Amino acid sequence: MKNIYQDILHAVANKKRLLAVLLDPDKLSINQIPEIASKINRSIVTHILVGGSIIEESVMDPFVIELKKQTELPIVIFPGDITQISNHADGLLFLSLISGRNPEFLIEKQVQSVSKLRGSNLEVIPTGYLLIENGKETAVQRVSQTNPMSRGNTSLIVDTAKAGELLGMKLIYLEAGSGATHPINREIISKVKADLNMPLIVGGGISNKKQLDTAYTAGADMVVIGTAFEQNDAFFNELI
């Protein structure tokens, strides 16, 4: 069994940069997995996240089972909904959307998921999830019916992330949203990281090497890339 969180802590302590690719089964067919997995396996990617805003329930298990056959990397569910929890993965980011004030995504979905998680072998990692405005409306905003936090209000973002830590969450994920126009900026990343005693994940709109390096140098421990992996082979090849 993998020990995902301990490995993340270990990597952070050793200043190793972590890179997660986000695969959305709604956008990829199972037939594409061997080719994608082979590219991922040859790259510097350290983790595979699987999830999305809208995924048909029946697709998740076969997708994860096939992926698992093709890679040794940890497969972590990044759920848009409880229907996306697959026990065939290695872990689960147990998200609470703490930037928002919608009880459904703060606690209700989590309560509903417990019957699925009881008895499962998934490593459940409590994660404070913060949606930050990026210049356009994103799927997370639409689905969760919450407003993103203003990019200009760094101190509120820092306080919100810290509240997640004080509540006992193990990771903080700063999300600009899939396909974001503006990725989370350097100032927000560095100020949040400076005030946190746990690993920081940053994602949304990162589509080239410069933006990736900016996120890391600002303080991201793990960067998540989805859209650019799907759409930009040149960028992907830089990561091989």
Ligand code: 1GP
């Ligand atoms: C979305 O942070 C992830 O939840 C990745 O975003 O698709 O823009 O890379 P992109």
